[in-house]
Amino acid sequence: MMRAVLPPVPPMNRDTPPPASPPRPTEPDWLPDGTPYSREFGDVYYSRDDGCAEARHVFLVHNALEPRWRALPDRPGTLFVINETGFGTGLNFLLAWELWERSAPTQARLVFRSLEAHPLSRSAMVRANAAWPELGRYSAALAAAWPPAMGGLHTLDFDGGRVRLQLYVGDVNEALAACGAAAHPELAVAADAWFLDGFAPARNPAMWEPAVLRRVAALSRPGTTLATFTAASAVRTGLADAGFAVERVPGFGRKREMLSARFDGTAGTAAAAAAAAEPLTETPWHLGASVASSAAHALVIGGGIAGACCAQALARRGLRVSVVDAGEAPQRGAPVAPQGILFTQLPASDSAHGEFTLHSYLHALRFYAALFGADSDAYARCGLLQLADDDEAGFTALAERYATFPELARFVDAAEASAIAGITLARRAIHLPGSGWLVPQEARARLLDHPLIETRFGCRVERLERIDGGWRAWLAGGENIGAPVVIVATATAANDVLADNPLPITPLRGQVTLIPRALAGATPHCVVCAGGYVAPARGEWLCCGASYVRGAGDYLPTQAEHRGNLDRAHEILAHLDPAAIALDALGGGVGYRTSTADRLPIAGALPDASAFRRDFAALRQNARRAIDRTGSYLPGLYVSTGHGSRGLTSAPLCADAIAAAICGEPSPLTQRLQRTVSPARFLIRDIVKGRGG
Numbered sequence: 001m002m003r004a005v006l007p008p009v010p011p012m013n014r015d016t017p018p019p020a021s022p023p024r025p026t027e028p029d030w031l032p033d034g035t036p037y038s039r040e041f042g043d044v045y046y047s048r049d050d051g052c053a054e055a056r057h058v059f060l061v062h063n064a065l066e067p068r069w070r071a072l073p074d075r076p077g078t079l080f081v082i083n084e085t086g087f088g089t090g091l092n093f094l095l096a097w098e099l100w101e102r103s104a105p106t107q108a109r110l111v112f113r114s115l116e117a118h119p120l121s122r123s124a125m126v127r128a129n130a131a132w133p134e135l136g137r138y139s140a141a142l143a144a145a146w147p148p149a150m151g152g153l154h155t156l157d158f159d160g161g162r163v164r165l166q167l168y169v170g171d172v173n174e175a176l177a178a179c180g181a182a183a184h185p186e187l188a189v190a191a192d193a194w195f196l197d198g199f200a201p202a203r204n205p206a207m208w209e210p211a212v213l214r215r216v217a218a219l220s221r222p223g224t225t226l227a228t229f230t231a232a233s234a235v236r237t238g239l240a241d242a243g244f245a246v247e248r249v250p251g252f253g254r255k256r257e258m259l260s261a262r263f264d265g266t267a268g269t270a271a272a273a274a275a276a277a278e279p280l281t282e283t284p285w286h287l288g289a290s291v292a293s294s295a296a297h298a299l300v301i302g303g304g305i306a307g308a309c310c311a312q313a314l315a316r317r318g319l320r321v322s323v324v325d326a327g328e329a330p331q332r333g334a335p336v337a338p339q340g341i342l343f344t345q346l347p348a349s350d351s352a353h354g355e356f357t358l359h360s361y362l363h364a365l366r367f368y369a370a371l372f373g374a375d376s377d378a379y380a381r382c383g384l385l386q387l388a389d390d391d392e393a394g395f396t397a398l399a400e401r402y403a404t405f406p407e408l409a410r411f412v413d414a415a416e417a418s419a420i421a422g423i424t425l426a427r428r429a430i431h432l433p434g435s436g437w438l439v440p441q442e443a444r445a446r447l448l449d450h451p452l453i454e455t456r457f458g459c460r461v462e463r464l465e466r467i468d469g470g471w472r473a474w475l476a477g478g479e480n481i482g483a484p485v486v487i488v489a490t491a492t493a494a495n496d497v498l499a500d501n502p503l504p505i506t507p508l509r510g511q512v513t514l515i516p517r518a519l520a521g522a523t524p525h526c527v528v529c530a531g532g533y534v535a536p537a538r539g540e541w542l543c544c545g546a547s548y549v550r551g552a553g554d555y556l557p558t559q560a561e562h563r564g565n566l567d568r569a570h571e572i573l574a575h576l577d578p579a580a581i582a583l584d585a586l587g588g589g590v591g592y593r594t595s596t597a598d599r600l601p602i603a604g605a606l607p608d609a610s611a612f613r614r615d616f617a618a619l620r621q622n623a624r625r626a627i628d629r630t631g632s633y634l635p636g637l638y639v640s641t642g643h644g645s646r647g648l649t650s651a652p653l654c655a656d657a658i659a660a661a662i663c664g665e666p667s668p669l670t671q672r673l674q675r676t677v678s679p680a681r682f683l684i685r686d687i688v689k690g691r692g693g
Contacts, residue, residue, distance in 0.1 A: 024404050025121035025149040028128075036089060036128045040118065041199040045088045045128065047253060052132050054229070054252040055092050062227035062249065062260040063193040065096070066103050074105030076318020077294075079665060083179070083191035083219060085172060085207055086198035087116035089128040094138045097163050107318065109161065111666050113191070115168040115175035119149040122407075147362055148408040152355050153178060155363065155656070155668040157370070161316050166666060172198075172207055176215040178670035183284040184630060185218035189666045194220070196228035201235055210238045217242035222265030231257035280626040285616060285684055286675040287630040288605060295636070295662060296320060299473060299483035301461050301497055303327070305440055305647050306640045307489035308447035309655035315452040317663050322481055323453060324473065326460035326493070330444040333378075338512045338589050339437040339535040339543045340648045341384065341527050342368070346398055346409055346430065352676040353600060360646075360653040362408075363668070365434045367652040371446055378442035382536055384435035384527040385417050387427045387572070395428065407433065422525040424574065429528075437527055437535045437543075440648065464488075464497050464637075471636060473497075485662055488606075489640040491594045492552060501606055501634070504682050505594040505642050507552040512545035513565035514587035521575050532568025541587065544569040548645070555590045559583050595644040600677055602642040603654035605633040605661065607680035609692075616687050623688040631680055638662070639679055 028036040028045065036045040047054040060066070063082075072078050082096060093112050100110045120128070122143055129139035142165075147154045149169055156165045168175040180188025194216060198207030206212075213235070216226070220243075228235065231248055236259060239246045244261040251258040296319060300311045303325030311321045331337075344361035347354020365381075372379035388395050399411035410431040412420065417429040448455055460476045470484040488497050492507040517523065523537040535543045545568075547561040565588075566578035596602060611632035618625055638658050643650050654677065657669045667674060675681065686692045 025124075026118040027121055027124055030127075034131060036120075036124065038118075038199060041203045043199040043203045046091055047255075049253040051091060052095070052135075055095050057252040058229045058258055059092050059195045059197070059227050060095060060099055062258070063195075063225045065099060065193065068192075069100060069104040069108075072105055072108045074107050076107055077663065078105065078108035079663075080104070080108065080110050080193075081189060081191050081666060082110070082112045082193050082195060083216075084112065084114040084195040084197060085212070085216075086196075087114040087119070087167060088197065089120060089125055090139070090142055091129065091132070091135075092195050092197060093165060094129065094132070094135045094142065097138050097158065098135060100163060101159070106162075109164065109317075111164045111166060113166045113168070113179060113666055114195075115170070115172055117169070117171055119167075119169050121149070122146045145366060148405045150358060150362075150405070150408075151350070152359055153668065153670050153673075154359070156366065166668065168670075172212055173215065176212070176219065178672065179219060179666065180671065181215040181218040182671070183280060183628075184287055185215075187287050187630070188219055189664065190219055190221040191224055193224065194226035196226065196230075196235075201230055201232045208232070208235050208238070210241065213238040213242045217244065217263060220244075220263040222263060224263040226259075226261040226263070228259050229255065231259055235259065280628050283616065283619065283625070283627040283629065285612070285627075285629075285631040285680060286604075286671070286678045288633040295484040297322070297483050298485040298487065298662065299324065299471065299481055300487045300489060301325075301464075301473060302487075302489035302491065302493075303330075303444065303448065303455060303457060304489065304491060305444060305447075306491070306643055306651040306655065307487070308444045309651045310487045310489055310638075310640055310658055311453050312447040312450060313655045313659035314662065315450040317659060317665075319452065319485075319663075321450075321453045322483065323448060323455045324459050324461055324475070324481065325455070325457050326490075327457060329455065329457040330441045330448070332442055332445045334439075334441060337378075337439045337441055337538075338514065338545075339538060340440045340443075341437050341529070341533055341535060342435045342649055343384065343386075343529065343533075343646060344432070344435075344649060346402060348394070348398055348401065352672050353598070356600060356650075356673050356676055359673070360650045361435075363653040363656075364649045368438055368443065371443065372438065376442075377538075378439040379436070380438075380536065381434060381436040382526045383420065384432045384529060385412075385421055385425070385429040385524075386432070387417070387425065387429045387528065387530040395430075398430070420526060421528055423522050423528075425528070425572070426574065427530075435527065438648070439538075443648075461490075461497050463499060466634070466637075469635075485636045485638070487638045487640060487658060491641055491643075492592050494594070494639060494641045498606070498639070501609060503602055503639065503641065503679060505596060505602070506550060508593045508595050508644065509547065509549040509551065509553055509590060510545065510593060510645070511547040511549075511557055511561035511565065511590045512543060512588050513562050513569075515542040515544065515566075515569070515581065516540060516585055517542055519581050519585065521573070524572075528572045530568070530571045532565060532571070534569050534572045545588075546645075552592065557588045557590055562586050562588060593644050593647060594642050596642040597682075599644060600642070601640070601644070601647075601650045601654055602679045602682075603640045603658060603677045604638060604674065604679055606637045606639055607683050608632040608634055609683055612680065612683050613687060613692070616684065619684070619688050620690050633680075 145156045201208040246261045418425045471486040472482045495502040520542040
């Protein structure tokens with residue numbers, strides 16, 4: 001019997017978009033020698049003498065990166081973090097990546113966090129970096145991974161995750177606050193080195209104001225180094241006031257001086273940290289001190305997509321992982337297997353919900369491309385068409401909002417949609433060219449195929465106990481497994497394990513229908529979605545679906561759900577006659593997802609409910625009151641569930657965020673998004689509304 005978890009397609013987002021639109025990619029001017037020039041700031045992106053040599057001199061040499069990197073221990077968990085203000089063309093990142101590859105130990109990882117308010121288009125970045133052929137391999141990889149210039153945090157992995165770029169698109173103060181320099185910066189991951197590389201202070205003063213430099217200090221620790229091309233007295237004074245020991249040193253080429261600095265952690269430190277925090281506007285309940293960063297072993301309960309993503313994220317960071325699942329091991333290479341689709345709804349506003357939806361989708365596209373590689377019959381980046389409804393105003397507003405991001409979405413009429421799909425379609429559509437389908441069973445198998453991952457299928461966890469500073473999972477039959485860190489990713493069965501810490505999740509049954517290709521007629525070249533979806537034919541079968549039935553039950557396909565899937569397929573394939581297809585000729589499978597009231601996943605550390613109710617009781621009288629207190633969480637216990645019908649899309653980013661928290665790394669989620677998917681959000685709502693104990 002086949003089990004599948006494949007999403008139905010909800011109706012197109014009808015939210016009314018605000019006047020604000022996503023950032024637009026920047027196109028610079030080009031000087032006669034090929035140097036990119038910013039019209040907005042009236043300045044070049046790098047030195048016209050030799051930008052590459054200048055960047056090495058200023059940022060690599062004066063942060064002493066090569067000797068520091070050669071001295072790093074060659075073991076899992078070794079991490080070096082660079083923070084940068086002003087990504088520009090990416091030249092500094094490319095040089096750091098090249099040096100890291102030459103000088104750092106193989107098991108160490110580099111996280112390069114950069115911000116950019118005006119990101120270049122991919123073509124402009126390629127043109128700018130073509131000046132440095134010695135960096136060609138690195139710049140080509142960056143260009144291939146370059147995301148649409150949407151606001152927020154984009155995480156790009158290179159060299160199998162050994163090098164990570166976290167690019168924040170937006171204002172400098174927002175970016176630094178998102179990294180953790182607002183409320184309680186002491187809980188954020190500090191930088192080991194800073195590259196201050198905005199345009200010149202006289203031309204871009206907002207990047208160099210004292211408040212920004214205080215935020216820089218708040219994300220530093222004793223010994224953190226800093227380098228910048230400028231020697232402006234205001235910058236020198238601002239850094240000194242923030243707690244840095246600043247030195248003027250020879251600059252590059254015709255530039256007489258530059259600044260090199262080290263955070264000494266004494267002079268001005270307390271004042272800098274206090275000043276970096278804005279007046280408290282919301283209770284930082286989502287923050288909590290890391291308690292498991294030294295863990296070497298983790299237990300993941302659940303081997304579905306969510307659990308497999310978590311296991312792989314931890315194994316990539318060098319942790320030994322035990323995966324326990326009550327079901328069967330995933331089958332690889334099955335000729336008859338349902339296809340899952342990578343779907344998103346384009347947000348029509350700048351809400352946190354929309355931001356997570358879009359960024360998890362972009363992250364998933366990169367994630368599965370790396371997982372499957374360029375040649376796999378279980379994954380196809382064939383694109384997706386979402387057929388539009390009759391909301392003319394909503395369609396037009398979305399088209400205007402995303403007009404400058406054709407690599408993300410195109411808005412096409414029925415004729416062009418038909419040409420893309422290779423079949424006749426009656427409605428206009430949103431085309432997501434980067435989307436497609438994959439076989440979830442194959443994805444699970446690939447994710448769990450790692451030397452540090454041990455799997456045990458057919459084993460059900462009956463209870464979980466906190467014992468001797470760690471956790472112990474008791475299996476049916478009396479056996480038990482202990483680990484300092486546990487991630488519960490068992491979908492509908494999560495509350496069976498969590499017992500006294502239940503989550504507000506609802507089971508959703510989903511049945512997928514497989515139609516023999518000989519009975520389907522013409523099939524689409526890409527995924528097509530309307531009330532349901534139809535994937536391109538795979539082998540001798542056409543996959544369509546899916547049903548969406550609330551409540552738990554068995555895994556037996558029903559004729560009624562097959563009939564519903566055929567009717568939804570007919571909405572897309574006008575030539576398909578559901579009545580002419582015998583139900584006993586169909587294949588299919590049933591799976592169960594979990595949903596939440598706000599249709600967002602639950603991912604992160606599990607809160608200590610009694611401590612939350614005590615610490616945040618005042619919110620019951622005034623929900624808007626800002627309480628300067630962080631949350632109390634159960635040490636080493638995390639969850640990833642509630643992914644609903646988009647688990648393939650949301651699970652990879654959630655898993656990466658959980659693994660980053662466990663290992664003490666910079667999160668791929670901003671502070672805003674950590675709150676948005678936190679397991680504690682429902683507890684806070686209960687406290688505010690006076691529900692519960």
